[in-house]
Amino acid sequence: xxxxxxxxxxxxxxxxxxxxxxxxxxxxxxxxxxxxxxxxxxxxxxxxxxxxxxxxxxxxxxxxxxxxxxxxxxxxxxxxxxxxxxxxxxxxxxxxxxxxxxxxxxxxxxxxxxxxxxxxxxxxxxxxxxxxxxxxxxx
Numbered sequence: 001x002x003x004x005x006x007x008x009x010x011x012x013x014x015x016x017x018x019x020x021x022x023x024x025x026x027x028x029x030x031x032x033x034x035x036x037x038x039x040x041x042x043x044x045x046x047x048x049x050x051x052x053x054x055x056x057x058x059x060x061x062x063x064x065x066x067x068x069x070x071x072x073x074x075x076x077x078x079x080x081x082x083x084x085x086x087x088x089x090x091x092x093x094x095x096x097x098x099x100x101x102x103x104x105x106x107x108x109x110x111x112x113x114x115x116x117x118x119x120x121x122x123x124x125x126x127x128x129x130x131x132x133x134x135x136x137x138x139x
Contacts, residue, residue: 018122020058024051025116027083032109039100045087046100048108051115054083 031047038044088099 017059018119018126021055022116022119022123024049024054024058024083025112025119028112029109029116031085032105032112035100035105036102036109039098039102039105041098042096044098044100046098046105047085047087049083049085051112 028049028051031049035044035046035048
């Protein structure tokens with residue numbers, strides 16, 4: 001029943017795409033915060049996800065969800081909920097030196113915060129619209 005409601009309401013208004021945007025931003029926030037916390041740790045390799053690429057992939061795969069006709073069929077090699085985390089050794093850094101540039105990490109954290117807040121604002125707006133539709137628009 002819940003799956004049918006989700007398809008009828010939430011998928012039609014793009015809620016799953018907005019939800020994915022917020023999930024990716026939250027995941028990236030944790031990675032960036034970890035990078036900042038470990039900026040002075042010797043040998044630490046910064047970690048990140050490609051937010052734009054992951055979001056684009058999620059939005060396109062949402063529309064083309066494959067279905068199986070038999071239980072043994074393979075649907076996908078990469079689960080939708082697991083973004084690809086990359087590690088960066090900083091290029092020419094000497095062994096034992098952190099690859100984190102604190103200024104870049106702080107800037108990326110600020111941009112990521114805006115991505116998260118935008119996703120949450122879009123979700124909030126969709127729920128307000130649904131509430132208005134359910135209540136008849138008069139409240």
